[in-house]
Amino acid sequence: MTHRLIAPLVAVTTLACVPLMPGATPGYAAPDPAQQRAAVAQSMGYPTKKSPEELERTIEEQTKGFKPTGRSGEFRLEAPEPFVFEGVSGTCYTVVMRLGGDAAWGLGAEAGLKFDFRRPETAGSGGPGVVGPGAVASVGCAEATGKITLTMAPMFGQDPIGQGPIKMQLFSHVMTRAEKQQLEQDKQRQIAEQREFAAREAEREAAARQRREEEFAASRASARSNSSSSSSSSSSSSGPVSVTIRSACSKTVPVFYGDKPKYGSGTTSSVSSNSVSSKSFRVGDMMWVLDASGNGADSVTISESTRTLEIGASCTSISSR
Numbered sequence: 001m002t003h004r005l006i007a008p009l010v011a012v013t014t015l016a017c018v019p020l021m022p023g024a025t026p027g028y029a030a031p032d033p034a035q036q037r038a039a040v041a042q043s044m045g046y047p048t049k050k051s052p053e054e055l056e057r058t059i060e061e062q063t064k065g066f067k068p069t070g071r072s073g074e075f076r077l078e079a080p081e082p083f084v085f086e087g088v089s090g091t092c093y094t095v096v097m098r099l100g101g102d103a104a105w106g107l108g109a110e111a112g113l114k115f116d117f118r119r120p121e122t123a124g125s126g127g128p129g130v131v132g133p134g135a136v137a138s139v140g141c142a143e144a145t146g147k148i149t150l151t152m153a154p155m156f157g158q159d160p161i162g163q164g165p166i167k168m169q170l171f172s173h174v175m176t177r178a179e180k181q182q183l184e185q186d187k188q189r190q191i192a193e194q195r196e197f198a199a200r201e202a203e204r205e206a207a208a209r210q211r212r213e214e215e216f217a218a219s220r221a222s223a224r225s226n227s228s229s230s231s232s233s234s235s236s237s238s239g240p241v242s243v244t245i246r247s248a249c250s251k252t253v254p255v256f257y258g259d260k261p262k263y264g265s266g267t268t269s270s271v272s273s274n275s276v277s278s279k280s281f282r283v284g285d286m287m288w289v290l291d292a293s294g295n296g297a298d299s300v301t302i303s304e305s306t307r308t309l310e311i312g313a314s315c316t317s318i319s320s321r
Helices: 033-043 052-062 177-233
Strands: 065-078 083-087 090-097 113-118 123-124 128-130 134-141 146-154 164-172 240-247 253-258 266-271 274-281 284-288 296-300 308-311 319-321
Touching: 052 090, 052 134, 065 083, 083 090, 090 240, 113 128, 123 253, 134 146, 177 284, 177 296, 284 319, 296 319
Parallel strands: 240 308
Antiparallel strands: 065 164, 083 146, 090 134, 090 164, 113 123, 113 146, 128 134, 240 274, 253 266, 253 284, 284 296, 308 319
16 A cells, blocks of 8 residues: 655745846836736636535545544634644654535635645645645654644735634554655655755856856956057056946946956955946956856956946846947
8 A cells, every 4th residue: 555655745836926126127017916826726726616525535545544543623714723733753644624614715725725834853835735625734754753733824915715614634644664664765865866966056066167267267368468469559558447337237236356256366345236436447457246156257357448337237247338
């Protein structure tokens, strides 16, 4: 007999970008929770409108091999309280919920609900969630003995999830030795996948860093060549160059004046959002836009003809005119 050993995570597709922040592009529309909720409800086949028969089939599937624990509770949908119980290491738990009396789901439950749990050793979200006149939420298999808490809330917005009573019943299944071995294998597989992902990310970062260093070396060589040519054609070419610095970025951007951020000599500073300022450079000087880690994202080299430097709206590019 096969059992679900790890609580399924509730996955919700993001249907719009994050809300407009100060300084963001004009004309951007913040996502409407009601529209998000309606779209997800449609894609999920309207969970609250499923039949009682579908609920019973779901309960039967999700509690196969489980037994009632005797732990139950009744709560009000208007102000749902956390469902708390004592978990035992090596035991899997599923909570079954049924609407009682004249209870009904509200707008907040239209796209389903978030069922978040916290066990002594971890936290997560469990499903499958709302099914017609009830819901089912797995909290997975406890790896440590202690208190387990299950809460429910709307997927989107703050609308009420319903009104009336809801009855909760706790089911449990004690893992067999084979299931414990399977759970451990799943954990080791996940750890291996995380390590592999981290290694790939490290390789990608190393390649990007090498590419930046090569571009920096080429830029420096070009700047020195241009500087030498300018010096031989005019004795004033090495003198100060007054440059206007403009920023089209909606936030303050970290910058670096010098050869190489982090590793070379120079000065770290910042340029305010949507600002205009002026600074004196010498021919061959460099200005960098930095990323969040202080690495160089883009750079320009000052020439005798440079008059304006502009930081782009992306906040990671800089160009000269």
